[in-house]
Amino acid sequence: VQLQASGGGLVQAGGFLRLSCTASGLSFSNRYMVWFRQNPGKEREFVASISRFGVTPSYADSVKGRFTISINNAKNTVYLQMNSLNAEDTGFYYCATGSPVSSHRYFPSAYSSWGQGTLVTVSS
Numbered sequence: 001v002q003l004q005a006s007g008g009g010l011v012q013a014g015g016f017l018r019l020s021c022t023a024s025g026l027s028f029s030n031r032y033m034v035w036f037r038q039n040p041g042k043e044r045e046f047v048a049s050i051s052r053f054g055v056t057p058s059y060a061d062s063v064k065g066r067f068t069i070s071i072n073n074a075k076n077t078v079y080l081q082m083n084s085l086n087a088e089d090t091g092f093y094y095c096a097t098g099s100p101v102s103s104h105r106y107f108p109s110a111y112s113s114w115g116q117g118t119l120v121t122v123s124s
Contacts, residue, residue, distance in 0.1 A: 001025045005095045012119040015122070019080040020094030021115050025050075026076055031099040033071055036108055037091040037120075044094065046106040048080060057062030058105070062088070075110040082124055085122045092117040 007019040021033070034049040048069040050057045057069050069079040078095060094117045100110035 001027075001030060001097060003095050003097065003113060003115035005093065005118045007080075008120045009122045010123065011018075013122055013124045015085050015086065016031060016081070016083045017120060019082065019093055019095075019118060019120075021078045021080075023076045023078075024097075025041060026097065026108075029099050030097040030113070032097065032105050034096050034098075034105060034111065035069065035078075035080050035093055036096060037093045038117075039091045044108045047093070049077050049081075049105050050078060055102075067124035082120070087122050087124045090120060090122045092119050 002024045005021045011017055013064035019078055032049050032051055035047040036044045037047050046060050046066055047063055048059045050069045051072050052073055068082045071078045073106040095115040097113045098111040104110045
């Protein structure tokens with residue numbers, strides 16, 4: 001599986017961005033598409049996940065109501081619409097795919113296929 005993330009950039013606080021992640025080589029075993037983010041010196045943290053097969057999306061509490069994850073299965077692409085951005089949203093955003101058990105999908109160790117990361121910088 002190969003994942004290609006794009007859409008990061010510099011945005012002012014209160015602004016918005018949409019990230020995209022296009023996958024190739026997906027199989028039925030790649031049940032979840034997820035977004036994580038990370039800042040230097042910090043652990044990679046869960047942002048949002050969506051199932052390719054209809055399970056309700058999940059979000060980190062810090063982004064609920066502001067971020068929306070969606071998927072276009074025909075294009076093998078997952079999106080992350082990020083609204084009302086603030087400085088705490090700054091970081092590298094990574095997409096990943098895999099099929100962990102539902103309770104494990106919030107942990108980076110559950111995924112073996114990752115995109116290269118796209119940088120989001122929110123200026124205050």
